[in-house]
Amino acid sequence: MLSELKLPDYREQAPEVAARFRRIKERPIILSVRRLQKTFGADDAGHVALSDVSIDVHRREFICVIGPSGCGKSTLIRIVAGLDEATGGEVLLDGHEVCGPGRDRGMVFQGYTLFPWLTVKRNVMFGLQMGGDSHSTAEAEARQWLDMVGLSKFEDSYPHELSGGMKQRVAIARALANNPRILIMDEPFGALDAQTRCQMQAYLLQIWKKVDVTILFITHDLDEAAYLADRILVLGTNPGRVVEFIENPVPRPRSAAQFISPEYLALKKRLEDVIHPQVESAEEEKLPMVKLTDAGDEVE
Ligand SMILES: Nc1ncnc2c1ncn2[C@@H]1O[C@H](COP(=O)(O)OP(=O)(O)OP(=O)(O)O)[C@@H](O)[C@H]1O
Ligand SMILES: [Mg+2]
Known part of the structure; x- marks a missing residue:
């Protein structure tokens, strides 16, 4: 249990960490x-x-x-x-x-938000073209970002052909392509x-x-x-x-x-x-309990 370990104060920083925060x-x-x-x-x-x-x-x-x-x-x-x-x-x-x-500002949500009817590359190009980039400029930019997220080989795939992690990598590429x-x-x-x-x-x-x-x-x-x-x-x-x-x-x-x-x-x-402040231990006998099982043993 974390609470039983003797831990340093979470505000204590190693010198290199303190220096990093000073730079930030x-x-x-x-x-x-x-x-x-x-x-x-x-x-x-x-x-x-x-x-x-x-x-x-x-x-x-x-x-x-x-x-x-x-x-x-x-x-x-x-x-x-x-x-x-x-x-x-x-x-x-x-x-x-x-x-x-x-x-x-670029956004990436939990739900997959790629356009299913567009290829991976077209998904990344979409915002760039909406912003006024020509097809060739948007394509070159999209390829660079797909390379960055390791998905160059999948540029012509459709979202349904990708795993969840790959879809989110495309979403990150799409968000970053606009240079937010x-x-x-x-x-x-x-x-x-x-x-x-x-x-x-x-x-x-x-x-x-x-x-x-x-x-x-x-x-x-x-x-x-x-x-x-x-x-x-x-x-x-x-x-x-x-x-x-x-x-x-x-x-x-x-x-x-x-x-x-x-x-x-x-x-x-x-x-x-x-996140989980100490909860007073519940006094079980005071809780309205309905017993729904009778398996013969007690569940702790
Ligand atoms: N459009 C809305 N109309 C009315 N109440 C809303 C609306 N959007 C959010 N709320 C309320 O505002 C509060 C904050 O919601 P929010 O979605 O920001 O919480 P959250 O911290 O993101 O929660 P979760 O971890 O579940 O995603 C909640 O009580 C929610 O019910
Ligand atoms: Mg939320």
């Missing part, structure tokens, strides 16, 4: 979310999905967003993407207020099996190393957040709010071998503590 903080702020408010429905009877959320994200930072279901993770990034409107506060990208969707300032990812690997998911995480880090892009990545998986992120934004629920913005103490480059390192375990324990 010297980079310009690319995304600034200021006092963001989102209420669904009429103001007095409405549901407050986000309350007073403020964050600054530096250029080329990898931010993971975690928090219980319904805490407003998707709402936050939909507003950053310009797909939803805030009811208060503002979002600035490169100092300019976000007022709707734009090519400076921010890549916004809402549980992109949530539907993949565990092994493919690990491969995709490693792929994503490799891609991010080569591309000048800032990543905002929602996940439910604490290991995924600890493996990928520079910083982890923890949101709380009712109303959706910032609980903590944690600097990840695990050095880069990341590897599976770090999963048992003291700093990794300390971070994981902290994340578990904030």
Whole structure:
């Protein structure tokens, strides 16, 4: 059990990690979310999905967003993407207020969003041609990105011929082809099996190393957040709010071998503590129980 191990303080950073964060903080702020408010429905009877959320994200930072279901993770990034409107506060990208969707933000969702009637290459070309690129320019650009995600051989395949992981690699290529300032990812690997998911995480880090892009990545998986992120934004629920913005103490480059390192375990324990706050042990006899089985043995 993590709670029984003697772990370092999750805020303790090795000198190289502290130096890395100093360098990150010297980079310009690319995304600034200021006092963001989102209420669904009429103001007095409405549901407050986000309350007073403020964050600054530096250029080329990898931010993971975690928090219980319904805490407003998707709402936050939909507003950053310009797909939803805030009811208060503002979002600035490169100092300019976000007022709707734009090519400076790429999106990858959990569900497969490729156009099934277009080939892999045409899927990546689509946004480029919509943006005014000629066929040949878009094709050359698409090929470059498909090469980056290791799918050159599949450029003429259709989405139904690809595995889930491959589809998400095409989705990443399609999002990055527009040269966005921010890549916004809402549980992109949530539907993949565990092994493919690990491969995709490693792929994503490799891609991010080569591309000048800032990543905002929602996940439910604490290991995924600890493996990928520079910083982890923890949101709380009712109303959706910032609980903590944690600097990840695990050095880069990341590897599976770090999963048992003291700093990794300390971070994981902290994340578990904030995500699953201590629940008072339920007094069983007070719960209304209906017995539906009579198998002869007791289930603990
Ligand atoms: N269009 C909408 N109309 C009304 N309420 C909404 C709408 N979209 C989201 N909500 C509510 O806002 C809250 C935050 O939703 P959101 O989808 O952002 O949560 P989430 O953290 O992404 O959850 P999950 O982890 O399950 O994806 C929830 O209570 C949800 O019911
Ligand atoms: Mg969501």
